[in-house]
Amino acid sequence: MGARDETADAAAMEAAWAAVEATAPSPHPPYQAQQALRVLEGEAAAREFVTKARSGQAGGDELAVEVCKLYGPGLRGYCSVLVKAIRHG
Numbered sequence: 001m002g003a004r005d006e007t008a009d010a011a012a013m014e015a016a017w018a019a020v021e022a023t024a025p026s027p028h029p030p031y032q033a034q035q036a037l038r039v040l041e042g043e044a045a046a047r048e049f050v051t052k053a054r055s056g057q058a059g060g061d062e063l064a065v066e067v068c069k070l071y072g073p074g075l076r077g078y079c080s081v082l083v084k085a086i087r088h089g
Helices: 003-023 031-054 060-069 072-088
Strands: none
Touching (some): 003 031, 031 060, 031 072, 060 072
């Protein structure tokens, strides 16, 4: 996990937002699309945390701060990436 993954994540989120904006009949994206994007954002944040933790730049306190900021779909995405990182270390 590195700069390439973060660039791919950013590109995927931009593409997802563009697709939502292109298909949404109103300036407000559909609820399901918003939820999916929040999952992607949570996943990206978790990958960033895992990278920092593996390099010794983050620990339990930083994890607690990040998790406290999240809820719903963003938290689900974040936790999904953490579980995969723990299992596949």
